[in-house]
Amino acid sequence: MDGATARATSEHLALEPAVAATLRERLPDVAAATVAAVTAEVPSYAGAFTGDLGATITGAVQVALGGFLKLATRTAGSDPGTPLTPALEAAYDLGRGEARSGRSMDALQAAYRIGARVAWREMSAAAAGAGMPAGTMARFAELVFAYIDELSASSVAGHTDELATSGRVRERYLERLAQLLLAGADEGTVMSAAARAGWQPPATLTAVLLPEGQVHALVPALPAGSVLARQDLPGVSDDDDLVLLLVPDLGGRRRTRLLRMLAGRDAVVGPARPWLEVAASYARVRRTREITTIRGVVDTDEHLAEIVLGADAEALADLRTRVLAPLAGVRASSRERLAETLRSWLLHQGRRDDVAADLFVHAQTVRYRMGQVRELYGDALDDPRTVLELTLALGLTPQAGAAG
Known part of the structure; x- marks a missing residue:
């Protein structure tokens, strides 16, 4: 966010030097009151005075209030972007940090609402005590809430960008994990790759091969921990436009449910294998695809005789x-x-x-x-x-x- 609204609002605000000095003097108390209100009223931030989260919140509030005061007291003709830039950058980083911590924007947006209320209450009281005229007070209120809106929007952008970035990075890690599993890499190498991807190994994995165009609607319904691989599939040409799903713990009723979910698709479902041995499930799927002319869902467990006889067609x-x-x-x-x-x-x-x-x-x-x-x-x-x-x-x- 570029802070255009807050900058435009500040152009019509002229604070008396005595008011500006009072606000500057009150800034530490306003920051403390804001932090206390946020940590008391937002459950996700309860007890945040201890640890890294408390320091992050306090620092973000101090930067935000400092930026606001600079914006509110800037002299005519000065660059309006200078006081805003550090605060917007801090808000953006705060949003990214929330995403990295696995939290949604709900808590942070609640914190902004509470922070705006407390900051306005404290600063308006200080400004009124310093003799701010009623007409200026209205513009001052407008600037407070416009500024908070800009900070909130910047945090939302940071949160969104972090989720997109981390999602792409994790997807690449999962692709690499799939490649190692299919290549039969040693357990230590595979475990390291799983840790980098934040992936918890299941007891078994089942290989499912199907056209890429048929997988998108299926992915949201897959069991947690499923791995999707699109590139470098052994024995499959990129021109075939196929993707591989490695589905965890697919036994009994879960397998039946997956087969029902696949109805109407051209999928080949392999056998469940210990997760480190999923290459064997994929090999079964690939061989079955090569020898069968059946359209639709092919459950390799139901075609073992054909697979055995088709293993060496010559x-x-x-x-x-x-x-x-x-x-x-x-x-x-x-x-x-x-x-x-x-x-x-x-x-x-x-x-x-x-x-x-x-x-x-x-x-x-x-x-x-x-x-x-x-x-x-x-x-x-x-x-x-x-x-x-x-x-x-x-x-x-x-x-x-x-x-x-």
């Missing part, structure tokens, strides 16, 4: 080619039906009626097709290893080996 393709080789000589249309029937037979453990219901065919059709399959595979269908490999090759994707 190996799975080789397995399918090898174990389905006996079907290769059958014409394409028959090969597709036999592979489909073999898959259902494996998953239903050979229960013919269940296979027929699954495929919407007659049980005799199942018997006929499986007879053809047995002719192709022979005794291999009784080999547990072959059954395992066929289950892996066909179990998750219908007709996966039909076109071989």
Whole structure:
């Protein structure tokens, strides 16, 4: 704030030398009365005469009153900004200090209201005793309250700026913490980063990967201590426009609630892991995103089989080619039906009626097709290893080996 209102008001105020001298003499008493009233009437400042807070309040009040008196007694033609600058700077710093202490502006604004009342009461009494005319007294009152408004506005600006600055700094610290966790840094390094960020480690962390455009409305509802990482995500291109959430202690009902919150978003939710091992949760999320075509919310805990089989797509393709080789000589249309029937037979453990219901065919059709399959595979269908490999090759994707 530049104090324009207070400066303009002071231009129309002319204090007699005797009045100015009386006010200057009374200044220490006015400061003491103001401090006493603030510490007595504002609960946040109770007991503030001891410690750093008391010294800060007292110093700010003395600077403010000194600036006011200089402004009120400045001579015509002098620079009006000179007496205001130190007081406005002190008020700005006071606002920043309140933000750093974790307090809102409510207490400080209450202090300004009380300070204005007490300062006016004390100074008006002193001015009247020194013979200030009634007309001058009105302008004097106007200057007191305009000046307090300027100080209050300067403190609000300091408070706002400090919150913005500290928020950005903490965000950078949290980004760094996320990078260290994903890189598997040693515990000492990670703990130091957590302390710098003012972050309390939880028992577990869960990785959640989703598009950046979908995260803003979600963040306010996340559990306290959640970490948002936007940059340098391992295995993710910046062009993908993805962000990573590391969500603390997401087990049981909390996980269910988060999944509901994510409804309508394209999110992949990893498993909960001890917080120092959250890189494993992120790795699961990243692999799942690479292999799945599912849209919407993907809970990796519900897709473990797909994740296991998709971990090495080339190996799975080789397995399918090898174990389905006996079907290769059958014409394409028959090969597709036999592979489909073999898959259902494996998953239903050979229960013919269940296979027929699954495929919407007659049980005799199942018997006929499986007879053809047995002719192709022979005794291999009784080999547990072959059954395992066929289950892996066909179990998750219908007709996966039909076109071989």
